[in-house]
Amino acid sequence: MWLQLVPGIVSCIIFTCTPESPKYYLSVGKPDKAYAVLEKCCRSSKGKDVTLKSLGIDSLRPPETYALETTKTGCARVWEETKPIFTPPILKPMMLITVTLFLLFATGFGLTVWIPRALKWGNDIHKELILCDMIDEAHAKNITFTESPCHLSMRTLHASIYLGACAILFSVLITVLFVWTHRKIILLLMASLSVAGGLMLNFVKIHELVIVGCVFLTVPALSSIRLALSVLIDAIPTHLRSKAVSLATMFGRVGVLVASMYVGYTLSWNCFVTFNMFVVFMTGVILLVSLLPFDGRTGSRTAL
Structure with a gap:
């Protein structure tokens, strides 16, 4: 019975190590974090010596997206972020x-x-x-x-x-x-x-x-x-x-x-x-x- 917990535990570990997508970071106005994640993906797929700059990409420009500006915290902030749905x-x-x-x-x-x-x-x-x-x-x-x-x-x-x-x-x-x-x-x-x-x-x-x-x-x-x-x-x-x-x-x-x-x-x-x-x-x-x-x-x- 305890073996049924193994897939869930493994999934939690994998999700913890998985970075957020660059597209998401761009959509919430965080181009620096998007660039860092994309840089990591680039090095993983093309080698440690390859960088985004070497490929001619100096920065990422976020598109016109929704940006939440609020001083609320906790449940109030969650509701403010969810309300547009x-x-x-x-x-x-x-x-x-x-x-x-x-x-x-x-x-x-x-x-x-x-x-x-x-x-x-x-x-x-x-x-x-x-x-x-x-x-x-x-x-x-x-x-x-x-x-x-x-x-x-x-x-x-x-x-x-x-x-x-x-x-x-x-x-x-x-x-x-x-x-x-x-x-x-x-x-x-x-x-x-x-x-x-x-x-x-x-x-x-x-x-x-x-x-x-x-x-x-x-x-x-x-x-x-x-x-x-x-x-x-x-x-x-x-x-x-x-x-x-x-x-x-x-x-x-x-x-x-x-x-x-x-x-x-x-x-x-x-x-x-x-x-x-x-x-x-x-x-x-x-x-x-x-x-x-x-x-x-x-x-x-x-x-x-």
Whole structure:
């Protein structure tokens, strides 16, 4: 169990040693620090004898950027630095992506943790029923996980393995699609697949198709989170990106807690309401993504 702390500890060490980007320093009016970081990168990549001056770069000139001038400290200063996120024209993409992330996290993480248990209940029934009927019958027969967490069989882990493998495949698919089309189209496609998967669970009875429906409901949402964050990063000025991404991700993680508790309280009460609510969530994602602004980086109205 303690081994799970190792990646986090290693990440903290790496982040501590990683310098801030020169672009950020320029955006907040600190060209000297930007020059120092760029000088260090130059020496690391081209050798210790190579300097920016030897390449003809004597200084860095910051562009016209937002500069915060305040005497406030502590929480008051943090609020002053964060407040521009909630002003036009940044407010619209910030709110759209934040709500989108809330729904994606809720479906991709909050529901996913319950899918293996739901499929296990259905697998113990040994009947061709739709997922909710299998869960209701499992509850009626008081079927629960009888295996010790320390002695799980491969059969019990099948659903988790399928979900993990499909998450990798969908991530690769999104990467390939990103070469050929735009982020907005990919997000709409992934959300549509989730809606289709959720609707499948209302009528498919073959166990393999039930698994497919669960995968399509949860995995596209899970795989779309980073893509949605990239849209937010491009929509927010450099000096506000870290705060915007942190806030949006925080609300996304709140979605995980809300969704997990929602499933826990409603699954035994009305399974159809439980799963179809996530269909509503992903339909909401489709509507929100369709409202995202166009990306003008190529000089044309190209969708994000």
